[in-house]
Amino acid sequence: METININVNEREYEIDAAYEKETLLFVLREVLNLTGTKKGCGTNDCGACKVLVDGKPVNSCVLMTKKAVGKKVITIEGIANDKELHPIQESFIEKGAVQCGFCSPGMIISAKALLDNNSKPTREEVREALKGNICRCTGYVKIVDAVLDASKKMNA
Ligand code: FES
Ligand code: FES
Numbered sequence: 001m002e003t004i005n006i007n008v009n010e011r012e013y014e015i016d017a018a019y020e021k022e023t024l025l026f027v028l029r030e031v032l033n034l035t036g037t038k039k040g041c042g043t044n045d046c047g048a049c050k051v052l053v054d055g056k057p058v059n060s061c062v063l064m065t066k067k068a069v070g071k072k073v074i075t076i077e078g079i080a081n082d083k084e085l086h087p088i089q090e091s092f093i094e095k096g097a098v099q100c101g102f103c104s105p106g107m108i109i110s111a112k113a114l115l116d117n118n119s120k121p122t123r124e125e126v127r128e129a130l131k132g133n134i135c136r137c138t139g140y141v142k143i144v145d146a147v148l149d150a151s152k153k154m155n156a
Contacts (some may be wrong), residue, residue, distance in 0.1 A: 001016055001017075002015075002016070002017040002018075002022055003015060003016060003017055004017045004019070004065075004066070004069055005069065006027070006065065006068055006069055006071050006073065007071070007073060008028070008032060008073045008074075008075060008078070009034075009073070009074060009077055009078030010072075010078065013032055015027065015031055015032075016030070016112060017030075017111045019031055019093075020064065020065045020066035020069065021063055021064065021065070021066070022064070023060060023061055023062065023063060023064060023065065024051070024053075024060040024063045024064070024065050024067075024068050024073070025037060025039055025042075025049045025060040025061045025063075025084075027065045028060060028073075028075060029088060032122070034075050035094060036075055036076035036077045036105050037049055037050075037051055037060060037075050037076060037105055037112070038102055038103075038105055038106065039061060040102065040103075040134070041061070042061045042104065043062075044046070044059050044061065044062045045134070046103075046106075046133070046134040047059065047103070047106040047107070047110065047130075047132045047133035047134060048102060048103055048105070048106045048133075048134075048140040049061040049106060050105070050106035050110055050132075050133065051073055051074060051075045051076075051109060052072075052073065052074040052075075053068060053071050053072070053073055053152065054071045054072055055072075055113065055116065056111055056113060057110050057113040057132075059132070063092075064117070065138045072106065074109075074112075075105075075109075076105035076108060079108060079109070079112060086108075086152040087150045087154050088108050088111050088112055088115065088146070088150040089108060090150070090153070091146040091147070091149040091150040091153065092108060092143070092146045092150075093105060094146070094149070095121050095142050095146040095149055096138075097138060097142040097143040097145070097146035099137035099138050100136075100137050102135060103133060103135040103136070103137075105131050106133050107130060107133045107135065107143055110129055110130050110132065110133050110137060111126075111129065111130070111146075111147045111150065113129070114129035114130075114147070115125065115147070115150065115151055115154060119151060119155055120151055120155060121148075121151060121155060123144060123148060126144045126147045126148060127140075127144060129147075130143065130144070130147070
């Protein structure tokens with residue numbers, strides 16, 4: 001069997017080369033069993049499937065797996081360390097930014113990409129960074145509050 005390697009959450013996975021024609025979302029969920037990344041629209045519109053590829057937030061439902069070969073993919077499973085949640089995850093819980101939770105992994109990925117590049121964003125900058133992420137439950141205010149709260153914690 002011909003294989004390819006993909007690096008996800010700092011771990012190398014060797015998978016059947018036939019999967020390079022599948023979306024990264026399919027490979028993450030169905031092949032690697034990393035089901036924290038969600039499938040919402042499947043058409044690049046909702047952000048539920050967002051992951052970091054070389055540090056940039058990308059909708060994995062429209063990225064072919066072959067484009068992820070040789071790059072570093074981080075999913076929601078790779079955000080926390082073994083013992084503790086990431087401050088963004090803590091703030092989402094504390095600020096009530098999680099309701100059904102379906103959008104949360106993608107929101108947290110977008111927030112992480114923002115805070116990694118801009119540790120003290122304004123409310124407007126947070127809104128801008130999350131504009132590709134749709135939430136049907138929260139009305140967004142608590143999500144933006146959570147990202148600003150995480151920023152404070154990470155700068156303390
Ligand atoms: S599932 Fe990928 S953008 Fe909606
Ligand atoms: S918490 Fe339900 S879609 Fe955002």
